[in-house]
Amino acid sequence: MSVDHARSQLVSPGADRMSVRSKLTGNRFVRISQGSAEQRGKVISLFTGAGGMEIGLESAGFETAICVEIDPDSRETLRKNREHWVLFEDEQNRTPGDLRAIRPEELLLKANLKRGEAALVTGGAPCQPFSNMGKKLGKSDPKNGDLFLDFVKIVLGTQPAGFIFENVAGIAQGRHNEVVEYMTAQFAGSGYSVAFEVLNAADYGVPQQRKRFIMLGRKGDAPAFPLPTHTKDGLFPDVFSPEPIATLSQWKTVAEAFEEIPRGNLQRADCVGMRHASYMVERMAMIPQGRNFKVLPMQMRPKCWQSGKHEGHDTFGRMEGGKPAPTIRTAGYNPTKGKYIHPFENRGINTAEMAALQSFPADWEFRTVSGKPSIVSIGRQIGNAVPPAFAYALGSAIFA
Structure with missing residues (x-):
């Protein structure tokens, strides 16, 4: 055909x-x-x-x-x-x-x-x-x-x-x-x-x-x-084997990934993050790890978050340092798009942190045709990988 x-x-x-789901069994591991x-x-x-x-x-x-x-x-x-x-x-x-x-x-x-x-x-x-x-x-x-x-x-x-x-x-x-x-x-x-x-x-x-x-x-x-x-x-x-339970490594966490980022990477041109208005920083400061915008007082929420019709359950959520990150999507630098507030700081994660959470090696650099770092382009490259x-x-x- x-x-x-x-x-x-x-x-x-x-x-x-x-x-399809009925076929997701019996494979060899x-x-x-x-x-x-x-x-x-x-x-x-x-x-x-x-x-x-x-x-x-x-x-x-x-x-x-x-x-x-x-x-x-x-x-x-x-x-x-x-x-x-x-x-x-x-x-x-x-x-x-x-x-x-x-x-x-x-x-x-x-x-x-x-x-x-x-x-x-x-x-x-x-x-x-x-x-x-x-x-x-x-x-x-x-x-x-x-x-x-x-x-x-x-x-x-x-x-x-x-x-x-x-x-x-x-x-x-x-x-x-x-x-x-x-x-x-x-x-x-x-x-x-x-x-x-x-x-x-x-x-x-x-x-x-x-x-x-x-x-x-x-x-x-x-x-x-x-x-x-x-x-x-x-x-x-x-589920994968009838063998006796054995000890493996525990899931790698956000905190572990961030600790492995070389300090110099945070100064590289391809490390970019959002600039947040003071009222956004104030909102972030009120959100504990693992929680999202729903902990904010109603008067501090934008109208779309007040209506109860907002679809994103992780929107404006803070990552948990002791757990793996949620799925890193193309706008993973933007806290309004998911659980993308830094676990320990009142900001969104930057592209170097996105790359670490995607397990890119530290020496992998992201580029654009213009030569100027673009958070949208770099975020898309990382999130789609x-x-x-x-x-x-x-x-x-x-x-x-």
């Missing part, structure tokens, strides 16, 4: 839908070990963003052969940090990084790979259409809702040994079932064993509660998911 035909078919209602990683092959990276997936896979022994990214600021970040990574940019009359306009054979040529030589194709199509935040348009989103089809196109056209597809957990919910069904059927028909789960990045050493849908595929035997390396209470979760520590776990397990 061609991508164009698939796009036309996926908007038709009434198809039989199996329950393996323990992963820390240490030097064996060389595992080359990666074709789609929707690369600021490089979170690729940093993690690099640590797991993979080599990034080519990156496809449509956001020019993110491409500047990739150039700054990894000069040797090949970016798909050419002189043709098309938008650089627009996956809809790129053919699999073009990617292979620019990556100096033959069909079947890549170890992995990786990527997460823009997640906003499937997020529990916003309009939840899914595949019907006129801008990005069908980009998962292009991920399928590249996998089938390049025939890697395996693939990793990442998206928000909402893509596994009932209204979006047909997306997962379509992808599974297409990959299975091309000889891939496919498995998918909703995993929490906090279970893999990321100081953040970030639940993501992960689809793994590989030629031949079923792919493996990584067993958690961290848990809330440090005990091995019975796959946490590198999470990617490391996925890459270490998939071929186990």
Whole structure:
């Protein structure tokens, strides 16, 4: 089935839908070990963003052969940090990084790979259409809702040994079932064993509660998911194994992540935060850890918070230093967008702190095309990224 035909078919209602959630069982989980990683092959990276997936896979022994990214600021970040990574940019009359306009054979040529030589194709199509935040348009989103089809196109056209597809957990919910069904059927028909789960990045050493849908595929035997390396209470979760309970690391906390930020990073140009009016600081001072705007006296709340119709349960909330952060979204620097007040100071977290909570290495710098730091752009790059520590776990397990 061609991508164009698939796009036309996926908007038709009434198809039989199996329950995605009922399939989120029976997958294979393996323990992963820390240490030097064996060389595992080359990666074709789609929707690369600021490089979170690729940093993690690099640590797991993979080599990034080519990156496809449509956001020019993110491409500047990739150039700054990894000069040797090949970016798909050419002189043709098309938008650089627009996956809809790129053919699999073009990617292979620019990556100096033959069909079947890549170890992995990786990527997460823009997640906003499937997020529990916003309009939840899914595949019907006129801008990005069908980009998962292009991920399928590249996998089938390049025939890697395996693939990793990442998206928000909402893509596994009932209204979006047909997306997962379509992808599974297409990959299975091309000889891939496919498995998918909703995993929490906090279970893999990321100081953040970030639940993501992960689809793994590989030629031949079923792919493996990584067993958690961290848990809330440090005990091995019975749901993954009948083995006796063992001791693991406890979830990494906000305070631990912030303590690891080198002091110099807070002086870097790409460390930016919001400037708060005095009345905002006064409001923050009244909010304890773990609480939100609802503790404020009514007269101190904006009208939209007084009406009781406000949807954000974490809005203007303070992080808890002894727990992982909530999901770091693209506006994670803005306390009015979630539980993003610093745990110990009366301010929103800055982009260096956002990056630490996403497990980016301290030496990874964020850039923009203009050369001027933009909190909106840097926040978007960080919030949209796959946490590198999470990617490391996925890459270490998939071929186990």
